[in-house]
Amino acid sequence: EVQVVESGGGVVQPGGSLRLSCATSGFTFSSYAMSWVRQAPGKGLEWVSSIRTTGDNSGDRTYYTDSVKGRFTISRDDSGNILYLQMNNLRAEDTALYFCSKCPRASPYSPTDSWGQGTLVTVSS
C-alpha cells in the first residue's frame, strides 16, 4: 500500500524558514516524479513544485510555481525514500496545508495519484 506522510509544518514568522519532509513507502520511490501541492485555509488547490526522477534527463529536474521561485527548493533522497521542500523567506500568503503527492510516472507532467494528509504551515508574526 502506498503511504505518503508529511511532517515539518508549524508556525513561523514572516521571513523565516521551514523544511518539510515527506516519508514514503509502498512503492519504488526512485521511479516516480513527486510534487508538493498546497491549499490555503478554505481555498482551492495550488501546485507548488515538482521534481523528476533522478535518472530522467529529458527536461528540467525541478519545477516551481512563480510565487515560490527563488525561495523554495524541492529535493529528494532516493536512498531514504524521502521528499523535501525547503522553504525560505516565508510570507503570510504561504500559509497553507502542504500536501506531498506521488506522480504515476517519472515525468512531472503528470497527475498525482497518491496524497498525504498534509502538514500545516502558518506564517504569522
Added chain:
Amino acid sequence: DIVMTQSPDSLAVSLGERATINCKSSQSVFYNSNKKNYLAWYQQKPGQPPRLLVSWASTRESGVPDRFSGSGSGTDFTLTISSLQAEDVAVYYCQQYYDTPLTFGPGTKVDIK
C-alpha cells in the same frame, strides 16, 4: 500560464440523479504527439486530501466507481456523475498537467438536493 475555469461553482442534485461539472482551459491541453489530453479530475471531501478520479481526460482510476466518467478534448472537458450517491458530496477539481505551472480549476462543490 494555462488558466482553468469550472462551472458551475456549486450544484445540488437529488440522489440518483446526474451531476455534470464543466472545465475549460485557456489553451488546448491536447498533445498531438501522443494524442492525449493532459487533464485530470480530483474529488476532495472535507478534511481529506484530494483523490484522483480521472486522468488523461477520460481514464478512470482503479477503484473509482463507474458512475464517474470524464469526457472532452482540447479545451473543454466534463466530469459526469451518472447517479449521485450520498458519498459523492465533495468538491471536484480539474487540473491540467500539459505545462508548468500545473494549474487547478477553482473547484465545484456538489451537494445533495
